[in-house]
Every structure is written in structure tokens, then in C-alpha cells.
Amino acid sequence: MFTGIIESTSKIIAIEKDQSNIHFTLENKLAAEFKVDQSVSHDGVCLTVVELNGNQYKVTAIKETLEKTNLSTWKAGGLVNMERAMLMNARLDGHIVQGHVDQIATCIEKSQQDGSWVFSFRYNPDSNNVTIEKGSICINGVSLTVVNSKTDSFSVAIIPYTYEHTGFKYLQVDDKVNLEFDVIGKYVKRLMSL
Incomplete structure (x- = not known):
């Protein structure tokens, strides 16, 4: 975890x-x-x-x-x-991430906005994974907050610290990324389908 x-x-x-x-x-x-x-x-x-x-x-x-x-x-x-891996006696600063990738997505836009960066991603909705506005998403292992949630795409805003200390500074349009959708959301979705 x-x-x-x-x-x-x-x-x-x-x-x-x-x-x-x-x-x-x-x-x-x-x-x-x-x-x-x-x-x-x-x-x-x-x-x-x-x-x-x-x-x-x-x-x-x-x-x-x-x-x-x-x-x-x-x-x-x-x-x-x-x-x-997370220590059980430490603060959970991001969100619960299993390290089990659900699918890949493609970076479709990268822009700098007032000192931060906004990245947009498109993914195949056929796997029935969903994002929600202000919900959690894990992109290439980084815990982030979803903005502009749509059926097959979403965006995230990256602060300068995260940009400089992760692979986001190298990420370009058309690059493939790993997505892990929020585990709590996945369980809720599964329970709702029963």
C-alpha cells in the first residue's frame, strides 16, 4: 500500500x-x-x-x-x-494507493497557468473506470486531485514542488501514463452494480 x-x-x-x-x-x-x-x-x-x-x-x-x-x-x-510502501504508523498525506494500475491514459494537453501546470488526460471508458470532480486519482504513482472530470478524460493541476520533484516535468503531450482510480470509488461502483 x-x-x-x-x-x-x-x-x-x-x-x-x-x-x-x-x-x-x-x-x-x-x-x-x-x-x-x-x-x-x-x-x-x-x-x-x-x-x-x-x-x-x-x-x-x-x-x-x-x-x-x-x-x-x-x-x-x-x-x-x-x-x-507506506508505514502504518505514519500520516497518510496522499490517498490510499495500491500500486495496481487500472489502465493507461494519454496526455492530451499540458499548459502552464500562473506558476502551476495543468495536464489533461484521455482514457478508454470501456473499462468503466470513473473520475469525479475533486476526487483522487493516481497518475504514474502521484496522488492528485481531479478537475474537469468527464466520461473519458480529466485534468489535474500540478504545483511547482510536485512538478520539480516527479516525472511530471518530463511528461509531454501523447505520452502514456499509468492510472489507478480511487479504490473507495471502485468499491462503491461495484456495490452499486450488484
């Missing part, structure tokens, strides 16, 4: 295909604090640390993860948002 408050970015060092899996070697100054078997969020995807070597660590993505996320677009040298 995560909060959507990004600790830092990890650099992708190597990508190794192994049958239908992909092993990613990443570098982060916090890796010395990791342990094998630990769950770590990478752009909102919960991946297990399988190997450690100083400031470098390795995680593995299986076929299903690769099909439902933007991990297949990762390139060596790229940066991804990183968050370690």
Missing part, C-alpha cells in the same frame, strides 16, 4: 527481456535501504525488489503488468517516480 507521495525518481539503468517477463535495473540513492522482497512503487506500479547491488536494484514485471501499464515504453536512461 502506498500514499501517492513520491519520494524520489529512480533512473532506469538496464532492461533485460526474459521470456514474457522484463527485468528492470534501476538506480536510486535510497536503494541501500531496500531489501529483497520489498514492494516499491514505480510510476504507480507495485514491483518487487528481486536483487540489490549498492545503489542499484532489480525488479521484474510479468506479462500482465506489461500489458496493463506503460512499462513497455520505458527506456534505459529514463526516470520513473519511486515510492516505498
